Amino acid sequence: MVDVDGVDRVVDLAPYGVVSVEAALGDPAARAAADRAVAAANDGDPLLAGLALEAPVRPGKLVCLGYNYRGHVPDGVDPTTDDPEFPDVFVKTPNTLGGPHDPVVVPAASLDVDYEGEIAVVIGRRASNVPLEDALGCVGGYTILNDVSDRAWQRRQSQWAMGKCFDGFAPLGPWVTTPDEVGDPQDLLVEVVRDGVVTVSQSTATTIFSVAYVVHHVSRVMTLEPGDVISTGTPQKLPEAAEAHRPLAPGDAVTVRIERLGMLTTRFIAPEPAAHASKGLA
Amino acid sequence: MVDVDGVDRVVDLAPYGVVSVEAALGDPAARAAADRAVAAANDGDPLLAGLALEAPVRPGKLVCLGYNYRGHVPDGVDPTTDDPEFPDVFVKTPNTLGGPHDPVVVPAASLDVDYEGEIAVVIGRRASNVPLEDALGCVGGYTILNDVSDRAWQRRQSQWAMGKCFDGFAPLGPWVTTPDEVGDPQDLLVEVVRDGVVTVSQSTATTIFSVAYVVHHVSRVMTLEPGDVISTGTPQKLPEAAEAHRPLAPGDAVTVRIERLGMLTTRFIAPEPAAHASKGLA
Numbered sequence: 001m002v003d004v005d006g007v008d009r010v011v012d013l014a015p016y017g018v019v020s021v022e023a024a025l026g027d028p029a030a031r032a033a034a035d036r037a038v039a040a041a042n043d044g045d046p047l048l049a050g051l052a053l054e055a056p057v058r059p060g061k062l063v064c065l066g067y068n069y070r071g072h073v074p075d076g077v078d079p080t081t082d083d084p085e086f087p088d089v090f091v092k093t094p095n096t097l098g099g100p101h102d103p104v105v106v107p108a109a110s111l112d113v114d115y116e117g118e119i120a121v122v123i124g125r126r127a128s129n130v131p132l133e134d135a136l137g138c139v140g141g142y143t144i145l146n147d148v149s150d151r152a153w154q155r156r157q158s159q160w161a162m163g164k165c166f167d168g169f170a171p172l173g174p175w176v177t178t179p180d181e182v183g184d185p186q187d188l189l190v191e192v193v194r195d196g197v198v199t200v201s202q203s204t205a206t207t208i209f210s211v212a213y214v215v216h217h218v219s220r221v222m223t224l225e226p227g228d229v230i231s232t233g234t235p236q237k238l239p240e241a242a243e244a245h246r247p248l249a250p251g252d253a254v255t256v257r258i259e260r261l262g263m264l265t266t267r268f269i270a271p272e273p274a275a276h277a278s279k280g281l282a
Numbered sequence: 283m284v285d286v287d288g289v290d291r292v293v294d295l296a297p298y299g300v301v302s303v304e305a306a307l308g309d310p311a312a313r314a315a316a317d318r319a320v321a322a323a324n325d326g327d328p329l330l331a332g333l334a335l336e337a338p339v340r341p342g343k344l345v346c347l348g349y350n351y352r353g354h355v356p357d358g359v360d361p362t363t364d365d366p367e368f369p370d371v372f373v374k375t376p377n378t379l380g381g382p383h384d385p386v387v388v389p390a391a392s393l394d395v396d397y398e399g400e401i402a403v404v405i406g407r408r409a410s411n412v413p414l415e416d417a418l419g420c421v422g423g424y425t426i427l428n429d430v431s432d433r434a435w436q437r438r439q440s441q442w443a444m445g446k447c448f449d450g451f452a453p454l455g456p457w458v459t460t461p462d463e464v465g466d467p468q469d470l471l472v473e474v475v476r477d478g479v480v481t482v483s484q485s486t487a488t489t490i491f492s493v494a495y496v497v498h499h500v501s502r503v504m505t506l507e508p509g510d511v512i513s514t515g516t517p518q519k520l521p522e523a524a525e526a527h528r529p530l531a532p533g534d535a536v537t538v539r540i541e542r543l544g545m546l547t548t549r550f551i552a553p554e555p556a557a558h559a560s561k562g563l564a
Contacts, residue, residue: 061376063443066441089441091447095504108411153503157368157370157371158348158370162371166503167504220391222448223377225377
């Protein structure tokens with residue numbers, strides 16, 4: 001994306017030999033090609049506003065964290081007292097991936113659909129057993145994930161997969177912002193807006209596990225590949241929003257906005273009638 | 283695979299227009315082509331014993347169940363008394379997939395590696411919200427999974443992903459057996475042999491959730507695609523084997539054998555020295 005005379009436009013990197021975002025993120029030659037493309041941008045390039053964007057990467061692995069932000073604590077209380085020793089990690093399956101303009105179907109079988117606004121770390125180069133001090137060097141960029149979850153399905157058993165893995169429950173985007181444009185990933189305000197009301201507003205300064213730690217930690221178990229995504233968990237809802245919890249329904253929209261990463265607005269819609277007809281199945 | 287004069291040989295389906303196992307499993311035309319290929323098999327076809335097999339499918343989703351077999355109960359006790367209402371579902375990431383001849387590296391960071399011998403259901407045709415009575419029709423075949431797990435990593439947090447998703451922790455195979463050759467999937471003996479000792483021996487008649495129910499249930503959440511795998515959980519270890527639990531170490535081998543599906547033998551080996559050097563990282 002490039003600003004041409006105050007208008008956001010998009011440059012095509014294919015003529016510059018860049019074939020995929022996943023391969024480009026960790027590749028200095030691709031970065032140089034992108035810089036050349038941006039320098040050559042002009043008002044003949046397509047308008048960003050006119051494009052229907054797909055998910056900016058197709059992650060081979062979409063790994064997520066639970067409970068990674070500290071809640072508010074009273075004055076004088078050490079906020080780290082109840083910190084867990086290890087991050088709680090779960091997986092979303094590939095059928096969950098959605099683009100930034102894709103609506104989310106409220107599934108026929110769903111019971112209590114909720115949102116989670118999160119910073120998603122996009123891996124830029126292969127990482128296995130990466131030391132903590134080298135971990136940020138494996139990050140290719142950052143984007144936004146709405147970790148859509150069905151709370152009732154999530155709580156039916158010990159593992160959360162059935163609440164997390166409905167088709168389309170991972171809208172991602174709108175784009176990947178590279179680390180040089182993000183700066184310190186532990187100094188970003190994460191906000192969620194539902195029905196015009198801010199329901200989440202908390203800085204990544206209050207995460208329990210930093211981006212660097214999470215990349216290091218996960219890479220001890222699984223080899224991370226370019227394009228893989230680790231989503232870093234959602235902040236708590238503000239108390240009044242938590243009290244006013246209402247499952248997402250067709251017609252609702254949720255916006256996640258994160259400093260320097262943009263905004264991800266997701267509309268929720270009803271299933272097609274054919275799918276709806278099977279709702280009554282045991 | 284075909285028996286030619288008492289010797290297992292393998293026929294190549296590519297000349298018959300079958301390009302992938304995933305696409306072939308639910309396709310009657312592919313099945314007919316396979317039948318023609320088998321009819322034409324001869325002693326010029328490659329010996330099965332001489333081939334290094336890859337995983338028989340590359341699942342887009344590898345979904346697993348926990349706690350799906352009833353333990354032994356005393357006489358007079360209703361074995362269904364403590365059955366959970368819903369299966370406990372989790373996900374293994376693509377980096378876990380291994381072929382039937384691949385050794386599993388005991389990772390540098392691992393603490394307590396264990397085995398789980400399981401029947402893996404391979405999806406043959408797309409399934410979304412499939413009714414219970416149609417669910418077995420979506421199954422393309424069955425194979426064997428060793429759901430290798432690090433118990434210490436698994437128990438460090440509420441979600442099991444970090445114990446389940448080490449590289450190579452899902453050896454799969456040796457092949458996919460089609461439903462017509464399997465018969466009733468709820469009447470198969472699952473056994474595990476470690477160091478020459480049978481440590482697991484239990485029939486799929488004692489599962490809490492049948493293959494049909496599991497396919498139906500999972501398809502209510504995620505659209506299942508050909509080649510996707512749902513592994514149906516492991517039986518309890520026999521009491522003496524559970525008492526003698528010892529983490530798997532380099533040099534160990536585990537065989538999972540399941541009636542009509544074959545045997546999956548996995549060797550456990552040490553990591554390369556370079557990876558081992560990073561074991562001390564915090």
